[in-house]
Amino acid sequence: MAVARPLRLKSEVFKRTETELAGSLPIARIWVDSGIYHLDQPFDYAIPLSMDERIRIGIRVEVSFNGKPCEGLVIDRVSESSEKLKQISKILSDVPVATRASISLIDSVAQRWAAHPYDILRSAIPPRVASVERGEWSKTKGAPLRITPSRAYIQLPAQQDANKSISEYLSKAMKSGKVLVVVPDSRSAMRLAGNFPNAVLLDSNLDRVQRYRNFLLALSGQADLVIGTRSAIFAPIENLANIVVVDEGSQHHYERRSPGWNVRDVAILRSQLEKTSLTFLGFSPSSEVARLIELKWIRYSSQKQTVPVLYFQQNHSELLPGRIFSEIRSGLHQGSVLFLVPRKGYAQAISCAKCRNIASCECGGKIFRETSKSAPQCALCGKDFGDWKCRWCEGTQPFYIGRGSQRFAQEIGSAFPGFALKSSEGEEIIDVLNDFKGIVIATPGAIPQIDQGYSRIAILEGDSYFSQSDIRSHERAREMFFSSASHLASNGKMLLVVDDSNPIIGALASWKPSIIAQRELRERSDVFLPPFSRALTLDSESSEMGSILKGLQAAVDQGRLPVSTKILGPLLISNGNSRIILTTPVEHGEELIRLIHQFQRKRSASRKSLSNLRIDPYSLTR
Structure with missing residues (x-):
């Protein structure tokens, strides 16, 4: 729902009694931040003569709406209106924060996601910081683009740092014009920006001043490369040549607030409206992009390579199958070994070791254990169970179900004593490990970068990644298996603890996600699930x-x-x-x-x- 933003902005106030209007195009068409969902159309307001030279498309103004002062964004100037008009009350800022192209994009997104335009504007345009506007923000005019737009999904290689692969592509792409690249999270944005000192960074984790300054830099045309997270897809960049989206299937690319737009679909809309090239970079395409590849609407550029893959099947729910030990020891003598585990914490649930009854709280919540040092607690009400006792047989010995990363660390550390061990998960993510040789335990998305890559990458409980309940589980698992291989050393091996019938084994070894993706598309098509x-x-x-x-x-x-x-x-x-x-x-x-x-x-x-x-x-x- 649209929520009106409080007005606390410095502005110039014009007399409300002024009747003489601007001579040319005296009507401003304005999106009004009324906070009322169904009043989502533009409204016309008269432009007083004294404001004539300052009312431009994209500036913020204040208008009277339903007897209350509201912020508005000027989206056009027209010669006439059929309504009896009120006048614009104030100019809140002389600095335009939108262009005709960005207004058109915001309007298209609002229509596609059944939203009020201001719900999109709040994502597209950062809050104003008056002190930043005191600088010189005149637009730099560039020569009109002369490119033939293209659409492609470019697969990233295994055994090479993804940040390096993306940077190499961007360096080539910038030769054809300005590039906007959107990555899933702040860690990725900061790492990528480190390779391009002159790039403009747009990220919600920046402070308000820096974020607004960078937004105006992008708008002014002074940046050839803009790097950002989700909202950066709306950055108004004149003469944009290429929109690049990294890992387009990531959940981070989906806006959490209403109306829940996503970067991939907004990028497709924008590339069509502005006639720019569109490039997806990743290891394995989402089902939506896989369908567009099958339709030949997007060109697929694959990497011709193979990856050393060994698989090990669990027979009795053991953490590490017996045959995997020699490979891990060999890897530890060559370098560092990464264990990729599906869950953070210590244990996802507790049962009684005597009668196997699943432990639950009086409120009905599941009892879990966050760390090895913390007491079991209820997942719903948070109650601690330091003296836990089975409610069925009164047994006092817990059996831990669903190992978390800390439990994995305990067991792996015991299995391979004498080696340094680091964990990366949750709120304690390690970005880079320099001069380290030993064992690294990480959850998906928290893999530390390491010099020369890992000698072995072991993915534990591999089948569990494919068995989650939502329809994206296979897609998410496929991306995780392929992206983890980018952290592998040139002479390294992937060690998969999976059932020997899992098709991820052959797909990863041949570096062909299509082996699985095409089958998933057929299954979804049969039951008319997205993307069909x-x-x-x-x-x-x-x-x-x-x-x-x-x-x-x-x-x-x-x-x-x-x-x-x-x-x-x-x-x-x-x-x-x-x-x-x-x-x-x-x-x-x-x-x-x-x-x-x-x-x-x-x-x-x-x-x-x-x-x-x-x-x-x-x-x-x-």
């Missing part, structure tokens, strides 16, 4: 779900929704709320979005709380 359908989730109070379901079914019966629309649920999620999932084939997706947009507008107009809406979310169940 558009999907949305609608969360509302459980008491309302009956009437919402009735209205949706009526829309299908009356032909306002395609008959192919599937309505799943409602599913109770939490705090008295339930969820409905709607899917429809891709070709009918816009009809579904339009109807849901109308549904939300009607709720807003009748002063009902908006349903929590996610369109094409990362997961339908998480």
